[in-house]
Amino acid sequence: MKEQANVQGHKPADKTTARSQDGTTGEPYAVGAQIRELRRLKELSLRDMAKLTGRSIGHLSQIERGFTAPSLKLMSDISTALGVQIGWFFRDGGDIPEDEQGVIVRRENRKQLKCVSGITDYLLTPNLSSDPELLWCEFEIGASSGEEFFTHKGAEAGVVVRGALELEVGSKTFVLRKGDSFSFKSTEPHRFRNVADEMTVVVWSITPPSW
Secondary structure (H helix, E strand, C coil): CCCHHHHCCCCCCCCCCEECCCCCEECCCCHHHHHHHHHHHCCCCHHHHHHHHCCCHHHHHHHHCCCCCCCHHHHHHHHHHHCCCHHHHCECCCCCCHHHCCCCCCHHHCEEEEEECCEEEEECCCCCCCCCEEEEEEECCCCECCCCCECCCCEEEEEEEECEEEEEECCEEEEEECCCEEEEECCCCEEEEECCCCCEEEEEEEECCCC
């Protein structure tokens, strides 16, 4: 099995583009091609991935071919199986001036991750090791993190800047609207969805970086 170091700097070749409402360009379901390429670099078969994630070969194949997008829980399981953090799948946003590297993120240079149907995350911090990690999260109408609750180490906080977010943490359910904020330990089972009739946008912080 090849080590993770062998795949650093990998850039998928899928060039189908879409445009987000915040003006940045993205690649819907392109994460599937990245999963497939990294899986092959790791010398894992779809059968191996099915055993590691507890999902069917058919479901994983649909994701890899870009026909469907994984939930955040499944994305977390896939990342664990491949030995990387979810943040490995963020797409490069563009060239960054040398004097701004590691400090500034221009809107047009945000790195993007679209792994769930209807949810797009943009990295607001300069790199994946920034602590805390800050994300701009866009939820299309009806978009959610999935039916499953998920957990991971660390803590999260955020503020809703548009729309309405239903947030479930443990046995509690909250509806947050523009200007409302939240904070919870990531070890608590949680999930979330857009309950507005418009796009919901949340600025989301995670520490330590785990995305």
